[in-house]
Amino acid sequence: MRLRPHHLLCTQSYSGKGYDDAFVKNMDQLTKKLRTEKSTPVDIVFSTDDLCAHCPNMLGTDLCRDNEKVKAYDEGVIRHFHIEEKTYIYQDITRKIRENMTPEILKDICKNCCWYPISACRRVLSGRE
Template structure:
């Protein structure tokens, strides 16, 4: 599974992280992969398939322990569950740019705080600004 595959596989909360991403990540390999994936989502073929498991970004992450297993499993599952509940995200194919438009139209500051406040990137990233404020 890599950014060159036809359908990019993403877990639900990465529909948010890929919007807030601005070049920072866990290590060089993660950032290199993230750059490729985000560039394709923003500028290229944006067909994606949602999985409630580890995805194309996890595949190059130092926190991935195994299939559907992350170093911070409870936390990331919680992010995924919130995104699924708030936006009705299912395990199926979507066009990224269409689904993030829908999400961003519905997202409020309270919802974003609820989903993301346990994330260490939240205070220092552009996620909230890009998803909630830039409307």
């Protein structure tokens, strides 16, 4: 599975909402796999990934309709958690992210995301509403 850095966060906090039916169906499948398996290799890519591939906002390779914003989320995850473009075990790297996450770091990464005020992200990822 290919994931861009900030999707290491979104896949943890996803709660069934998304951009359209195809996006939600794909997210349901991928997050079920990631949440039930014990050791899933994920290739981190600094580009569009397997979530973007089913998203109506993907305009092309490495091009999201909100490219500037989503690149900033990626950059925040890379900077705060020292993420590299390589293969990780999803369950290990997301546990390390949760252990080191604070409400301030989450806000720094996600404050401009439309889901940040309304989704489960803050509760799941930083323990605060």
